[in-house]
Amino acid sequence: MLGENGAGKSTLMKILIGLIQPDEGSINVHGNAVRIADPITASDLGIAMVHQHYSLVEQLTVWENVVLGEPSRLNRADACARVVALSERYGLGVDPLAGVSRLTAGQRQRVEIIKCLRREPRIIVFDEPTSVLTPAESEQLFSVLRRVVIDEGRAVALVSHKLDEILHATDEITIMRRGRVVDRLTTGTATAAGLAQSMVGRPVSLRSEAAAFGSIETITQSVDAAPVSDRPDGADASPAGPHAAAEMPVVLDVRNITVIGVDGHRLLDDLSITVHAGEIVGLAGVEGNGQRALGDLLASLVAPVSGSVVVGGKAINAGRPGALSAAGVGIIPEDRHDSGCVLDLSVAENLVLADLDKVSRRGVLNRRALEARAIELMDAFDIQARSPHAPMRSLSGGNQQRVVLARELSAHPRVLVAAQPTRGLDVGAIEYMSERLRRAARDGVGILLISTELEEVLTLSDRVCVIHAGRIVGEMRRDDIDLERLGMLLGGMAA
């Protein structure tokens, strides 16, 4: 099951598992029409789902999680034995006594798989199973899937927006777009470019799509090889060019910043980074090396213990709420639901939230001005919503991100900090976001792109800085990027 974010894949699967009730239509399981009222009914029908998140209780141990929802009496020894048996049968290596909160994303997923297989389901649904996995873990997951299908005759529905794993792991493909099935085909006859096109509904620039191509090395290469050759010439170079940007004034100068977390751990350690006007600086790094702290710092969410932040030549008291925003630093936060937008307000309200002066007088909002402003921005940024008054919650991830982008860019910032701007977005939305960032740079905004997607950093940046353990450990210009050295820097090795 392939489709962009917001295409309706997860909703369809939630209907199958009884979490959402359909308003119309029918479901047949083994030829019989059924009504799936709740997850218990689904389980009785032999349907089980490995969820994207939400299905393990962190404070419990593995075996407690596995038996959760069973009707029988609690029997620790027996439950542990069954976990070990399943773990061995599928080569999953799961310890029944481990606490779930201490497991990695990959291990948690294996626990979920055990929990799911223990009920001997005949139909297993995997919802975006590789979004949190490393390439090796994804490879292992697919080998388990093959066993389940070929040796044990179970049916597997794999939901994904990653073309490579759909091509790699499935027999048949159904493509969804905007809540409808738009295509069904046999995997043998499918090509990456064709799938991408029917998924988005139009031809896509495959260079920006690279970030959406996932994790499995060999597949990524074969998929990537063809499109890269026919990408539009020079579309990925920002027109100002790296050397031109260096002559522009410095708009953001972060000097020797140290931020200490609540547990006394140094999140940023004497970190310095500069961004010129019209330049895209990519901050590459493995997740958890201080990216979040830097984003929080530049949003005035945390105060540094030492160092200074200079915006457009003026030193700013970074820890004072709103100080950096007032100085002209726009931010696309890492977690858009948490700090990027207010899900329960309308699209229009979200769009004007950062700059209410324009649409209010003496503290009273002018509804008409607000609506006009919202419609103007929705047009300019191609935001698809029923109306300006539609709740933010009802928008797809890509459209929510456009709202955040529109709000930040419409305030005409000097600096735009984009933290993981394309995380969780689909091909079309990634393409759009990349194009918008390039355009903003052309207009003279200094852009700091914080991303764990190396592909994205390399595609967009004029200059790449590498962060490791809260420090900048290396820097290279776009024209002398050495992938080997970059790899070592990312891994924390001096090079």
Added chain:
Amino acid sequence: MIAFAGAIGDVLTSSTMYGSTVRFAALLVFAATGEWVAEKAGTMNISVEAMILTGSFTAAIGSYLGHSVWIGLVFGMLGGLLVSLIQANMSHRLGSNQFVVGLTLNVLAVGLTAYLNAKINPTVTKAGAIKIPLLSRIPLVGGALFGQTWLLYLLFPLIPFAWWLVYRTRWGLEVRSVGESPQAVDVSGIDVNKRRRQSVYFCGLCSGVAGAYLTIGQVGSFGTDGVSGRGIIALAAVILGGWTLKGTVGAAVVFGFFDALRFALPALGHTVNPQLLATLPYAMALTTMLLFAHRGRQPSALTRPFVRGLT
């Protein structure tokens, strides 16, 4: 300063003081044990106050009508259960805000019990004290723990039972999970709101026992201001106890001590402003909530209502 040290010394060597600490603490422990279970499942059950008060009133009615302590106890439990039925179904079936429901019930219970009490004016059969042989002869604490009304002894099986229920049964596993991660529990095929309702019922039964203990075990009559905020203190005990049963019971005993101090200090001949002394347990409860509210790891989904569907 010397007078203060002297007062503390008097208090710690007075076996009367241990006795009254236990008597005051028992009420709190009954209620706090129930509240602990409710909070484990994710309900910050402030109507525990109304549950105790209603329980203490219905216990009076029961013992008046049946001329029996046992009937009083059963009525007390039913009274607590009645309030919990309203709280649980309003907040975990109809989706009302648990605090609004709780607050309303607390105010309602005060008015309603006062009215009915004036109307009926029940005379209460009081439960007698039972001295447990040998154990009650332990110096200082023996009489305090083992020379009390038999209703208090219900605590001794209740505490281990509650622990076993929460940590060793499937129901308990589900209750703990519901308080931590309701979405995960829902997809595992468990009725989240049903478990939450059941845990509130448990709290209602325990609080009902607390109320019955107050009326038939200690006072011997129903007093409209007999509970006066002790339910809230039981709730504070769960917080101070860091959401462990051991901690909860310990905290309830500490609060019981301060409650007892109100009467012990004047009795031992120390003059303290009585109004100020009366605020002591509540000031302590507030202070400890302020200091320790974030110390223990509270259930992640505490106070968060559960609605199935899109998230």
